[in-house]
Amino acid sequence: MSQWIQLFRSGARTGWSNIAVELTPATVLGSRIPRTILQAVFFILISYAAGGSELAKFALIGNTMHAAVFHSVIEMSVVIELEKWLGTMPYLIASPANWFPAMMGRSLAGYVEGLVRILLVLLILVPFFGADLTALDLLHAAPIFFVTVASASALGWLSGAISLPTRWGMLICNTIGYVMMLTGGVNFPVTALPPVIQWIGHILPMTNGLLAIRAVIDGASYADTSGLILNEIIIGLVYGALAWRVFTHRLNVARQTGNIEQF
């Protein structure tokens, strides 16, 4: 167990170092923050034009959640992609250390950045589009935000595991992120979608979590939304288990065939 903790710590340290290199004041102020806020503003304005301030408020909550989920899906995928592109994947595979805690540690920085994004979007955009949203309502829903981002990370990890032997990892995880925006009830309610798309939405992370968040913000209790939260957790665990299986399989194949560097 202590070895797992050590590996997790070491992975987390590497993750933070990576992010520290990327996050210079120029990229944070000139790119990361504006990108997160303005993407949300763009979709909120479409909703405002389509359905007035009520739909804009709906889109504000949806896009706040999506900003973090999108980031965490991509970051989880990037953790795997980065090892591949930097040529360090063969060392990870060959090493006797368990890769699971190391990879979990590596993705911690992305998870935290996802949560920071939620905070940013809410702090900057609630005064403009939030109407009657109060800080207390949002704080009340905070635990569900945490659960939903974690659940979405599992999907990101699965995406990274699936795309491991290909060169299309970034395209795949970006597409997944946008598809979740479409099927997850981010800009308009899931019920407005055709039944098949609704079904797809409900088997993807975020949809149930987002429904729970909206309900809690509107005054529902955690007991009322426990079914939705439980669904979100189960979906996250299922995707996590799938990712574990696929990634293990990929690594085994790579060890057997020695083709991990062919992509």
Place this chain on the structure above:
Amino acid sequence: MINRLRSVLRVIAGSFTMQAKERATNQFFVGTLLVLPIIFTLLSVGTYLYGGKGNFGLYAVIGAGMMGVWNANLWTSGRIVEGERRGGTLSMLIASPTPFPIILVGKSLSNAFASLISLVVTFATGLIAFRLELDIANPAAFIVSLLLTLISMTCFGLVLGSTFVLTRNAGDFMEAANYPIFILSGLMFPLTILPAWLRPLSSILAPTWGNLALGASAGLVADNPWLIDLYLIGLSLAYLMIAQTLFKKVEYLVRRDGSMEVF
């Protein structure tokens, strides 16, 4: 003079072809030309239909196509420079007697023409997914406006591309530059919902006028598309002059400091 023109055209043709070959295997282009236009059309038209404003359908379809065109152009300016830098060929291109902007024009035009695919994709999505009536009131004006919009956006991309030479974080800034342009150009919603103090910024952006020209040709906006086309021509010339001045300054800076490979 004729020989000089011929050699410039040869360089443009060569870089045009080279870029087309590179694009064929580039996942970012598959994403921006095929995947994102579908998703943005579904999201925007879906939001308008939910908000009871189905008559905004064609507007959203054209806007989503324009986003694809702009994405391809912006990615062009940023990714070309970044690609050359990573490939170690940027310094050679800057040092070569052929002006770098001419090479960039060829590559940008190549991407601009390919970006027309995104417009086809958005129209097909609107037609298939929502059975929208996509009648264009003035097809001749629509085609001319589209071509002028492409040229104008390419010229605008050159202005941004010149500054991307200075930074290794061009990719990050490119991502951040997308949404402000989408918002300020009113690609997906009427510009009237933006605060009045932002209008001057909107009026200097090629996508604003391109969108307006296409909207007017399609019969969505009560305006003369030919007059807007004239404005687009003027704007393109202004962009070209700005890009040329910027390139000269940037080229002088990187030659003086020898900072091309320092990143």
